[in-house]
Amino acid sequence: MVLASFSLKEGYWDEFELRNDDVEFIYNHLLEVETPLTPQELIAVLVEERIQQEIRIIEQQRLDGGEVYFPKEKYDVEKQLVFPALGWRQGKVVSKRAGWNPDYGDFEVIKVHFEDGDEKEFAAGFENHSLNEPPDVEGSDLPTAEAILVSHGNLLVQRLEDGLFANPDFVRIAFKWFPRALLLDINTGHLNLAEAVLDMSGGGPLPTTDLLKQLDLAVDENPKLVEFSLDLALQEDPRFDEVGPAGEILWYLKRLEPEGVQTSPLTLIYKEIDYDRDKLIPEMLELERVLDDELSHLKPVSGIGKEATITLLYPHWRAGTLPLTPRVRPFFPTAYETPRIRFILVDGDTGEKFPGWVARQEGYVFGLEDWYRERELMPGSIVRIQPGKKPGEVIVKVDAQRSRRDWVRTVLVGTDGGIVFATLKQIVAAAYDERLGIAIPDMEMLDKIWERRKINQPPFERTVVDMARELTKLNTQGHVHASELYAAVNLVRRCPPGPIMALLATRPWFTHVGDLHFRFSDSEK
Known part of the structure; x- marks a missing residue:
């Protein structure tokens, strides 16, 4: 058997684009398997097909140079031949003569002139020769499909999806693709019935298979195709929301989702504040990392540990949410496409379970307001987050303690909306951060401030200065720590620590006295 090797041109896979063929x-592949496939599954079969295509193309190109040489055949002068065993070199027969071998008898000898000027003689009419077998193409110089996917997989998947997204003949749901024309017809009656089923289930969530049990759809069709067809119809109907984590499709009625899931709570809305990060000293950058605000530009955390902790900031405490910070995000379910994910929160002490929602794009977890109140938490309380014992569950717990009265920084709101701070005895039921802890005796008065500021927001620097002025009154040395100021500003305005610390670093009325304590001077202001 003759082996003829070949390789693809350099950069072939780097230049990959989805072609019409x-x-x-x-x-045709999706038509054959009758099952929606992920882009990874599609690119795997497409890469293998591309390799085979290129093999066929190269073989044909080489054969176009003439007839493949076999020793058993006889050739006339001027005949164009191709020699697989010589790397598919091409040549022309320029002469022939008789030949004889005592072991094999009579045969012919042809002289071939090659394109590079070289001339060689070959046997013809010679029956017993290894080169009489058709050549097999050897891809020894070509990486396998598996190797290509390892080295270029992400790029190829992206190029594949770019091409399919641009093609209206294909549709995607839950990260799987299928031709639109091959889907089953899901009519308005089916969708109305699906809405009724979800309504009777409190809005959901329900998997597609549960909905199919209530719908009169063709049972003789491929079940996966029927399921995908219904999923697409639900996805394209604004009444329904897909809220399942990655790898699981769950449906919910959008009108029955909590308001804090459909729109961001007022206290979590942040209007970008420009500031110069180069002004932040190393201690400030370290504090920013420790505070772990979801609005800060922090590096993602790889992997998931046994536990993560979050110190509640007022905006999240008020909204009943947790921030999706780099440390916390790995503990919560994610999804390929859906912006909202419903899952189960579990009280780590009592085992009580209650629904939670991940608002992926907005960066928070919703559904903890009642739990915060039941556990008597306050801004500054420390919440521990752990992986659940079952898929789709996340454990939340606090270091509960017997209720006692502690001296706690307390915010007081006057009838004019002015804010002052006092250190007062407050009931404390769980561990808290002393710098970030703030007791809230009158939440409604703070709500009114947020409503007023929604219409007329005072300048950011004025808010920081006002809070600094009030906080320094609690300190005999007239100092305020950056963390304390961060917590106080967020009582009336959502803001990450970066812009606040940039003001501390650049304004003359703030003097750094060490360990991120600052003296505030009204005279400078």
């Missing part, structure tokens, strides 16, 4: 191949 690729689209046709994918369409």
